[in-house]
Amino acid sequence: MIAKKMAKYVAGSSVTRAMFEEGKKMAAKFGAENVYDFSLGNPSVEPPKAVREQMIAILKEESPNKIHGYMNNAGHEEVRQAIALSLNQKFGTSFGQKNIIMTVGAAGGLNTILKTLIDPGDEVIAFAPYFGEYNNYVANVDGKMVAISPSIPDFQPNLVEFEKKITAKTKAVIVNTPNNPTGVVYSEDTIKKMASILEAKQKEFATAIYLIADEPYRELAYDGVEVPYLTKYYDNTIVGYSYSKSLSLPGERIGYLVIPDEVDDFENVVDGATIATRILGFVNAPSLQQLTVARCLDESTDVSAYDRNRKLLYDKLTELGFACAKPQGAFYLWVKAKGEDDGAFVAKAKEFNLLLVPGSAFMCPGYVRIAYCVDPEMIKRSFPSFEKLAECY
Amino acid sequence: MIAKKMAKYVAGSSVTRAMFEEGKKMAAKFGAENVYDFSLGNPSVEPPKAVREQMIAILKEESPNKIHGYMNNAGHEEVRQAIALSLNQKFGTSFGQKNIIMTVGAAGGLNTILKTLIDPGDEVIAFAPYFGEYNNYVANVDGKMVAISPSIPDFQPNLVEFEKKITAKTKAVIVNTPNNPTGVVYSEDTIKKMASILEAKQKEFATAIYLIADEPYRELAYDGVEVPYLTKYYDNTIVGYSYSKSLSLPGERIGYLVIPDEVDDFENVVDGATIATRILGFVNAPSLQQLTVARCLDESTDVSAYDRNRKLLYDKLTELGFACAKPQGAFYLWVKAKGEDDGAFVAKAKEFNLLLVPGSAFMCPGYVRIAYCVDPEMIKRSFPSFEKLAECY
Numbered sequence: 107m108i109a110k111k112m113a114k115y116v117a118g119s120s121v122t123r124a125m126f127e128e129g130k131k132m133a134a135k136f137g138a139e140n141v142y143d144f145s146l147g148n149p150s151v152e153p154p155k156a157v158r159e160q161m162i163a164i165l166k167e168e169s170p171n172k173i174h175g176y177m178n179n180a181g182h183e184e185v186r187q188a189i190a191l192s193l194n195q196k197f198g199t200s201f202g203q204k205n206i207i208m209t210v211g212a213a214g215g216l217n218t219i220l221k222t223l224i225d226p227g228d229e230v231i232a233f234a235p236y237f238g239e240y241n242n243y244v245a246n247v248d249g250k251m252v253a254i255s256p257s258i259p260d261f262q263p264n265l266v267e268f269e270k271k272i273t274a275k276t277k278a279v280i281v282n283t284p285n286n287p288t289g290v291v292y293s294e295d296t297i298k299k300m301a302s303i304l305e306a307k308q309k310e311f312a313t314a315i316y317l318i319a320d321e322p323y324r325e326l327a328y329d330g331v332e333v334p335y336l337t338k339y340y341d342n343t344i345v346g347y348s349y350s351k352s353l354s355l356p357g358e359r360i361g362y363l364v365i366p367d368e369v370d371d372f373e374n375v376v377d378g379a380t381i382a383t384r385i386l387g388f389v390n391a392p393s394l395q396q397l398t399v400a401r402c403l404d405e406s407t408d409v410s411a412y413d414r415n416r417k418l419l420y421d422k423l424t425e426l427g428f429a430c431a432k433p434q435g436a437f438y439l440w441v442k443a444k445g446e447d448d449g450a451f452v453a454k455a456k457e458f459n460l461l462l463v464p465g466s467a468f469m470c471p472g473y474v475r476i477a478y479c480v481d482p483e484m485i486k487r488s489f490p491s492f493e494k495l496a497e498c499y
Numbered sequence: 500m501i502a503k504k505m506a507k508y509v510a511g512s513s514v515t516r517a518m519f520e521e522g523k524k525m526a527a528k529f530g531a532e533n534v535y536d537f538s539l540g541n542p543s544v545e546p547p548k549a550v551r552e553q554m555i556a557i558l559k560e561e562s563p564n565k566i567h568g569y570m571n572n573a574g575h576e577e578v579r580q581a582i583a584l585s586l587n588q589k590f591g592t593s594f595g596q597k598n599i600i601m602t603v604g605a606a607g608g609l610n611t612i613l614k615t616l617i618d619p620g621d622e623v624i625a626f627a628p629y630f631g632e633y634n635n636y637v638a639n640v641d642g643k644m645v646a647i648s649p650s651i652p653d654f655q656p657n658l659v660e661f662e663k664k665i666t667a668k669t670k671a672v673i674v675n676t677p678n679n680p681t682g683v684v685y686s687e688d689t690i691k692k693m694a695s696i697l698e699a700k701q702k703e704f705a706t707a708i709y710l711i712a713d714e715p716y717r718e719l720a721y722d723g724v725e726v727p728y729l730t731k732y733y734d735n736t737i738v739g740y741s742y743s744k745s746l747s748l749p750g751e752r753i754g755y756l757v758i759p760d761e762v763d764d765f766e767n768v769v770d771g772a773t774i775a776t777r778i779l780g781f782v783n784a785p786s787l788q789q790l791t792v793a794r795c796l797d798e799s800t801d802v803s804a805y806d807r808n809r810k811l812l813y814d815k816l817t818e819l820g821f822a823c824a825k826p827q828g829a830f831y832l833w834v835k836a837k838g839e840d841d842g843a844f845v846a847k848a849k850e851f852n853l854l855l856v857p858g859s860a861f862m863c864p865g866y867v868r869i870a871y872c873v874d875p876e877m878i879k880r881s882f883p884s885f886e887k888l889a890e891c892y
Contacts, residue, residue, distance in 0.1 A: 107707040107764040109618045109640070112771040119774065127571070148569040157567075158558050161787075165551050174550075174748045176541040178520070210603060210752070210781060217780035225502040242778035247502070248641075314500040355567045357786030359603070371500040378505040381512065385635035387610035388603060392785040393750030394554075 115242075129461050136459060142488035144476040145461040147286065147437065149354040151412065151479070154405040157353055161398050173397065179390050180380045181208025181362070185400040189362060192403040197335040205366055207379050208391035211359040212322045212348035214383075216243050219344055219363055220278070221386055222378035223316055224249040228277040233263045235440070235470030237286050237320075249277070256470050261288040261431055261440065262296055269303045274311040279304070284323040284333060287468045287475035288440040289416075289433020291327060294334045301340035314342055314370035322348040322361070323436040325406050328413050331434045341368040344375075349399050351437075351479075354407050360395035412437045415478040418485050423476075426496040437479040440465075444499035448474055454498055458491035508635075522854050529852060535881035537869040538854040540679065540830065542747040544805065544872070547798040550746055554791050566790065572783050573773045574601025574755070578793040582755060585796040590728040598759055600772050601784035604752040605715045605741035607776075609636050612737055612756055613671070614779055615771035616709055617642040621670040626656045628833070628863030630679050630713075642670070649863050654681040654824055654833065655689055662696050667704040672697070677716040677726065680861045680868035681833040682809075682826020684720060687727045694733035707735055707763035715741040715754070716829040718799050721806050724827045734761040737768075742792050744830075744872075747800050753788035805830045808871040811878050816869075819889040830872040833858075837892035841867055847891055851884035 108116065129143040164173060180186065186206035193201050209215035224230065226248035232240050233254045244251045252271055257264040263281070281300075283292040292300075304315050319336040324347065327333050337343045348361035365376050383390065419439055423430050429442040441462075443451035448464035448471050455462050455474075465473030478485065501509065522536040557566060573579065579599035586594050602608035617623065619641035625633050626647045637644045645664055650657040656674070674693075676685040685693075697708050712729040717740065720726050730736040741754035758769050776783065812832055816823050822835040836844035841857035841864050848855050848867075858866030871878065 108615055108767045108771045109621070111618055112615050112775065113767070115774045115778065116767055116770045119770075146569065149564070152563045153567060158563060162555055162558055165555055170545045170551060171542070171747065174546060174750050176539065176749045213780035213782050215780075222501055222505050225504055228502070239778065243780065246639075246779065354564065356569045357567050357783060359782060359785050374501045374506070374509055377509045377512075378501045381508045382505065385508065385632065386639065386779065387606035387608075387636065388781070389606050389752060390750060392752050392788065394787070395785065 132459065139487065141459045141461070142484055142491055143461045144478065144480065145463050147351075147477050147479060148356060149351055149407065149479050150481055151354055151408045153354040154402065154407065156402050156405045157355070157398060160401040161394065164394065164397050164401070168397070173394055175393065177390060177393065179384045181206070181391055182393070182396050182400070185396045188400045188403060193364065197338065199335065199337060199366070201364060201366065204376065205364055207363045207365065207376070207383065208396050209346070209361045209363055209383065210388045210391055211350060211361045212320060212346045213239065213243075214359065214388050214391070215346035215348070215361050215363045216318070216320060217246060217386060218379050218382045218388065219318060219346065220244060220247050220249065221382040222375060223277055227275065229273060229275045231268065231271060231276060231279040233268070233281065235261070235287050235465060235468035235473065236280070236282060238467045238469065240280055250275075252276070253469050259429075259431065261285070261290045263292065263300065265296070265299055265303060268300070269307075272303070272307045272315070274313060276307070276313070276315050278316045278318050280318045280320055281336070282320040284327055284435025286323065286436055287438045287463070287465070288431050289436045289438050290431065291331050291333055291434040294332065297334050297336060297339045304340055304342070308342070316369065317343045319343060319345045321345055322351050325352040326409055326412060326437060327435040328409070328416060329434065333435065337364065337366045341366070342370055344369060352406055353399065353402060355395065358392060358395045360391055360399055362391070412479060415480065415482055415485055418482060419476065419478050422489055423492060426492055428496065437477060439476040439478055441474050441476060443472055443474050446472055448472055455495050458494050460488060460491050460495060525852065532880065534852045534854070535877055535884060536854045537871065537873065538856050540870050540872060541749060542744055542800065542872050543874055544747055544801045546747040547795065547800065549795050549798045550748070550791060553794040554787065557787065557790050557794070561790070566787055568786065570783060570786065572777045574599070574784055575786070575789050575793070578789045581793040581796060586757065590731065592728065592730060592759070594757060594759065597769065598757055600756045600758065600769070600776065601789050602739070602754045602756055602776065603781045603784055604743060604754045605713060605739045606632065606636075607752065607781050607784070608739040608741070608754050608756045609711070609713060610639060610779060611772050611775045611781065612711060612739065613637060613640050613642065614775040615768060616670055620668065622666060622668045624661065624664060624669060624672040626661070626674065628654070628680050628858060628861035628866065629673070629675060631860045631862065633673055643668075645669070646862050652822075652824065654678070654683045656685065656693065658689070658692055658696060661693070662700075665696070665700045665708070667706060669700070669706070669708050671709045671711050673711045673713055674729070675713040677720055677828020679716065679829055680831045680856070680858070681824050682829045682831050683824065684724050684726055684827040687725065690727050690729060690732045697733055697735070701735070709762065710736045712736060712738045714738055715744050718745040719802055719805060719830060720828040721802070721809060722827060726828065730757065730759045734759070735763055737762060745799055746792065746795060748788065751785060751788045753784055753792055755784075805872060808873065808875055808878055811875060812869065812871050815882055816885060819885055821889065830870060832869040832871055834867050834869060836865055836867050839865055841865055848888050851887050853881060853884050853888060
């Protein structure tokens with residue numbers, strides 16, 4: 107009796123989350139220390155100490171109705187202003203309060219901006235492999251998802267196919283760099299080429315094509331690699347940000363959208379996104395968390411811990427003969443499935459208590475994602491299992 | 500260049516929220532103490548002291564990754580269990596953890612359950628006057644809103660028209676008691692009649708019709724009036740709850756859905772709602788707030804403060820010749836617009852710095868809503884303005 111639209115989701119469910127639940131069951135059966143759960147992007151590094159200190163300080167200093175009351179649907183004005191100034195300092199941009207809309211995480215932000223921009227039948231492009239939830243977010247507004255094939259083995263965006271698949275109906279392009287699931291960071295050169303293709307296609311079709319930069323992993327970059335700030339390369343760029351990873355607050359659902367003055371139809375996009383936040387039922391980003399992140403703009407998570415995990419896992423798996431894309435960012439290792447079938451490979455891995463996510467969940471079969479935002483001791487304990495897995499092929 | 504669907508929202512915008520913004524501008528112009536803003540349901544009473552104490556205790560006692568990390572999309576298991584037991588104690592129900600899904604406020608809960616149940620074209624019934632956002636929530640899933648005419652002057656649900664408007668396509672009915680905007684509480688007798696109509700129609704059409712009880716105002720009831728718990732009267736009842744009013748936490752976006760075992764297609768409804776929470780971009784209810792409300796289940800806001808406001812305003816406006824429905828619950832006074840046209844009446848009131856919301860925003864022209872969740876001193880200061888307003892007619 108549930109909606110037919112939902113019944114297919116219930117039948118399919120999310121591979122990632124199903125794995126999360128299964129991991130809990132296996133932990134109960136085998137003991138938590140004997141299950142190696144690499145399935146979920148749940149940060150293992152604690153939030154910076156300042157987060158807790160500032161949260162407590164706010165609770166002690168500010169009036170409860172200010173902390174917990176309603177505010178403008180777009181968020182607290184002073185929070186938005188502080189974020190704008192912080193971005194300007196970091197990236198040489200010139201945002202103000204009016205360019206920032208606080209959102210219920212990046213997922214809330216993406217749904218908000220898609221609701222604002224997409225009419226039924228409008229096309230949204232993403233580069234495989236990509237976060238499978240994009241399909242659901244686009245379906246929420248009856249948009250049409252257009253996937254660009256993966257570029258193997260470097261997993262940089264396939265710009266040749268991209269250029270061909272842009273049509274007069276293309277309303278938005280979602281990019282995610284550093285990337286989930288590959289860990290790839292798009293270079294400045296790539297961004298410039300992508301921007302120039304978009305500029306040309308906007309002219310060709312006399313349309314506006316919005317580039318949506320989904321950036322929850324911005325701060326998680328290694329080896330000194332630069333992550334270009336996309337609003338500087340293409341006017342019609344909207345950034346979706348989240349503090350889930352940068353401050354290890356994924357359960358708190360706090361992030362923001364950046365809508366620069368330069369985007370087409372700026373006033374309507376801002377007004378539309380503010381209204382979309384409300385009518386989608388978010389209403390506003392959680393208030394205490396807004397006030398907290400505004401006090402922690404110069405804080406960041408301990409990236410070096412993820413970096414150590416990255417090296418530990420990459421070196422071991424490479425040594426065992428697995429083909430891995432060396433990640434430059436995020437906290438995922440993207441590995442070619444032995445035997446080609448990622449589903450069968452994931453099932454085989456589970457026999458050794460290794461929980462991985464099949465690439466099919468990211469529109470890229472034949473690979474698996476290994477999330478290394480975990481306890482390094484678990485990584486070490488998992489090595490005999492990876493050895494056994496390697497021996498199967 | 501925004502979506503055509505959104506453009507109409509931007510043009511129309513929300514009357515309530517527009518008023519909120521206007522109030523801020525007027526306060527800047529005339530001085531905050533000379534503007535009487537009765538437009539928004541933003542609780543004036545502070546959260547119980549325990550809320551702050553428990554929030555700080557959690558931050559000090561629990562591990563940061565537990566407090567702020569991801570959990571099951573349905574919410575922390577122990578929080579859901581604690582809420583279930585608390586409901587069982589209060590209402591003699593027999594819920595367990597599996598019956599509770601934590602949501603991003605009641606608005607998040609309503610959108611989640613509508614996404615779960617409603618296919619395009621399915622009909623959703625609500626009784627005018629009702630919270631105007633219901634229209635938007637139903638439109639989000641391409642459902643068809645069916646409004647039942649107001650029953651004047653008592654504003655109890657019009658059950659005669661209700662019975663006639665239920666069709667084979669009716670998938671859900673939304674009720675809101677205590678009611679926004681009228682303050683009316685549905686009696687047990689009314690609930691029983693409504694349930695029996697629904698039972699008969701389910702049989703007639705061989706369908707499941709879900710009764711969605713939107714209950715953010717449950718604890719705000721006056722004069723000892725009883726607010727029946729609807730799951731006890733009709734099996735296919737789903738409750739949407741929020742702590743926005745009961746604990747004065749509207750900006751934190753924390754609430755839950757109750758999906759009893761007895762609802763049709765129970766397992767799929769629960770699974771569907773858990774998935775809907777995720778794919779709509781809520782992901783999960785804010786984590787710290789989940790943990791906080793679980794520690795404050797026996798706390799409640801100071802209803803007596805709202806009760807004093809209610810009497811103050813009701814007595815004065817009645818004395819001035821305004822026809823008011825005496826509210827039994829919530830924190831709104833529902834007043835007949837002098838001169839019949841609620842828009843003109845609201846405009847006239849604004850000349851005296853009184854900010855009210857027209858009944859049209861609640862699908863019931865000819866009335867206005869006055870929110871009395873405000874400082875009682877503001878109510879007293881506003882009296883000369885109400886006197887001048889009365890003199891205009």
